Amino acid sequence: MMLPGLLYIIVMFYLPMLGVVIAFEQYNPIKGIFKSKWVGFTNFKFLFQSDALFQITFNTIVYNLIFIILGIGLSLVIAILINEIGNRFLAGAYKSILLLPFLLSWVVAEYLLFTFLSMDKGLLNSLLAQFGVEPVQWYSEPFYWWFILPAGYIWKNVGYFSVIFAAGIAGISTEYYEAAKMDGANKFQQAIKITIPMLAPITITLLLLQAGKIFYAAFGDWGMFYNLPKESGVLFSATNVIDTYVYRSLKSMSDFGMSSAVGLYQACVGFILVLVSNFLIRLYDRDSALF
Amino acid sequence: MIKRITFPNFLLNSMFMVYCVLCLIPLFVVLSVSLSDEQSIFQSGYKLLPMKFSLDAYAFILNGNSPILRAYAVTIIVTLVGTVLHLMISSLFAYSLSRKEVKYRNIVSFLVVFCLLFNGGLVPWYILLSKYLHLKDTVFVLFIPYLVSSVNVLIMRNFFTHTIPESIIESARIDGSGEFHTFLKLVLPLSTPVLATIGLFTAVFYWNDWFTAALFIENGKLYTLQFLLQSIMNNIAFLQANSLTAKAALAQPDETARMATCVLSVGPIMLAYPFLQKYFAKGLTLGAVKS
Numbered sequence: 415m416m417l418p419g420l421l422y423i424i425v426m427f428y429l430p431m432l433g434v435v436i437a438f439e440q441y442n443p444i445k446g447i448f449k450s451k452w453v454g455f456t457n458f459k460f461l462f463q464s465d466a467l468f469q470i471t472f473n474t475i476v477y478n479l480i481f482i483i484l485g486i487g488l489s490l491v492i493a494i495l496i497n498e499i500g501n502r503f504l505a506g507a508y509k510s511i512l513l514l515p516f517l518l519s520w521v522v523a524e525y526l527l528f529t530f531l532s533m534d535k536g537l538l539n540s541l542l543a544q545f546g547v548e549p550v551q552w553y554s555e556p557f558y559w560w561f562i563l564p565a566g567y568i569w570k571n572v573g574y575f576s577v578i579f580a581a582g583i584a585g586i587s588t589e590y591y592e593a594a595k596m597d598g599a600n601k602f603q604q605a606i607k608i609t610i611p612m613l614a615p616i617t618i619t620l621l622l623l624q625a626g627k628i629f630y631a632a633f634g635d636w637g638m639f640y641n642l643p644k645e646s647g648v649l650f651s652a653t654n655v656i657d658t659y660v661y662r663s664l665k666s667m668s669d670f671g672m673s674s675a676v677g678l679y680q681a682c683v684g685f686i687l688v689l690v691s692n693f694l695i696r697l698y699d700r701d702s703a704l705f
Numbered sequence: 706m707i708k709r710i711t712f713p714n715f716l717l718n719s720m721f722m723v724y725c726v727l728c729l730i731p732l733f734v735v736l737s738v739s740l741s742d743e744q745s746i747f748q749s750g751y752k753l754l755p756m757k758f759s760l761d762a763y764a765f766i767l768n769g770n771s772p773i774l775r776a777y778a779v780t781i782i783v784t785l786v787g788t789v790l791h792l793m794i795s796s797l798f799a800y801s802l803s804r805k806e807v808k809y810r811n812i813v814s815f816l817v818v819f820c821l822l823f824n825g826g827l828v829p830w831y832i833l834l835s836k837y838l839h840l841k842d843t844v845f846v847l848f849i850p851y852l853v854s855s856v857n858v859l860i861m862r863n864f865f866t867h868t869i870p871e872s873i874i875e876s877a878r879i880d881g882s883g884e885f886h887t888f889l890k891l892v893l894p895l896s897t898p899v900l901a902t903i904g905l906f907t908a909v910f911y912w913n914d915w916f917t918a919a920l921f922i923e924n925g926k927l928y929t930l931q932f933l934l935q936s937i938m939n940n941i942a943f944l945q946a947n948s949l950t951a952k953a954a955l956a957q958p959d960e961t962a963r964m965a966t967c968v969l970s971v972g973p974i975m976l977a978y979p980f981l982q983k984y985f986a987k988g989l990t991l992g993a994v995k996s
Contacts, residue, residue, distance in 0.1 A: 433825050501718075
């Protein structure tokens with residue numbers, strides 16, 4: 415019974431791992447992996463000389479930091495606040511509405527965003543016009559995207575994280591809160607002293623999962639960086655991340671060796687990030703760390 | 706029990722209501738644009754409410770041989786076949802990993818976990834599927850790459866180990882039931898919660914997947930909904946493929962047809978969501994909280 419699944423992961427997950435040798439080849443699609451010319455570190459030399467590398471690494475790391483801190487922090491607050499709402503029907507309704515964006519694809523999100531940001535027809539510009547402000551070209555000014563992308567991330571993911579946190583809160587024994595009430599702790603103190611520490615294991619699991627996603631080339635959640643800015647080249651300084659870079663170089667240049675080298679570089683950066691976050695978690699709580 | 710409406714609670718509720726409205730407004734705008742008259746959009750841009758109500762866009766994109774109906778068919782087939790196969794292979798795999806008498810199960814479990822930590826990257830994966838498995842431009846490539854996911858296998862394995870009582874399987878064996886029969890007749894019916902949630906998430910994943918089609922599909926007949934949507938965003942000509950004269954093209958709704966396509970692609974999810982959201986919430990917590 416194990417056979418189909420085992421064969422599947424070997425072919426689909428483990429064979430590509432061997433394929434990283436392409437990074438050291440001048441890959442020729444006709445000759446295939448085994449017969450292409452071996453070029454050693456040439457691909458990496460080109461990569462490290464290009465200006466794009468620093469930019470995509472910087473963007474990837476900074477965005478992920480923003481996402482992790484803002485996303486998880488905000489979800490935690492929302493989960494605690496929803497828990498305080500007495501009316502269970504309303505609380506349930508809020509949770510389901512917040513979760514809804516999680517089910518939509520980034521392509522759909524692109525459409526949604528476009529209705530707001532379109533230069534001549536968008537809602538935002540017509541709103542600005544009412545206040546006599548000149549229309550803004552959202553799709554050609556990189557600076558705005560440092561805010562738009564995190565907002566998009568939060569819109570899509572906060573519901574998902576807060577449902578997880580809410581489940582964690584539901585699992586906390588009510589005795590703690592009763593004891594705290596006896597001691598005269600108010601809601602805020604209860605949240606700081608009981609709820610948040612009790613949720614630490616879930617928070618840490620989520621943190622590690624999110625950190626791990628960074629080096630999940632192709633399978634991570636990078637559709638946002640690709641779709642929301644509508645492929646606008648002017649915006650690359652604020653929207654290009656490692657994943658979109660690999661995808662574009664594969665799609666447009668078909669330079670397999672080069673994009674494979676970026677992929678390998680990404681795996682290494684991601685691995686270091688996981689090690690760092692694991693180290694930080696170990697400092698805080700040995701038991702919750704991965705290794 | 707009637708609760709008094711207190712001021713903090715009122716504040717909390719209004720805060721959440723504002724947030725929910727913010728979550729939903731973009732969807733509402735797309736809907737209202739799709740229901741507007743093309744001329745009014747052209748003159749005054751996107752509006753929260755349709756200035757002039759019109760169903761032209763829907764009539765236009767749903768006419769006889771439109772690419773959208775085809776994309777719908779492709780997406781539905783891929784979603785159905787993919788989800789069913791995913792559940793079959795993954796549950797068999799996870800079940801065998803959960804049985805203690807299976808040899809080498811620890812090694813195989815490690816192989817599954819390792820996929821979470823490292824992968825070969827986009828390029829080797831692309832080459833494997835297109836050059837060695839010859840899946841490029843076939844309908845199979847749309848579901849085959851995602852038939853097993855290590856996270857789902859681990860979730861299912863945990864479920865099987867913790868909720869299926871050992872004694873049931875043993876008693877079945879004493880009654881002479883074969884392994885496969887036991888799995889089908891006893892284990893699967895007891896596992897509907899985990900199957901339902903993982904099935905739902907897989908289905909949503911397949912429905913929302915634009916990336917696989919973008920990489921592997923060139924034949925316009927195999928476009929999935931999301932990929933079609935993405936192409937339309939960049940190039941409205943897709944919708945006008947069947948217009949014969951330039952004059953007819955002028956009369957066709959552009960903007961509204963775009964948005965109507967978007968509405969149609971989200972439609973099924975939006976319609977099913979109220980009934981399914983309980984399972985979604987459960988599924989999320991199933992995946993995140995360690996057992």
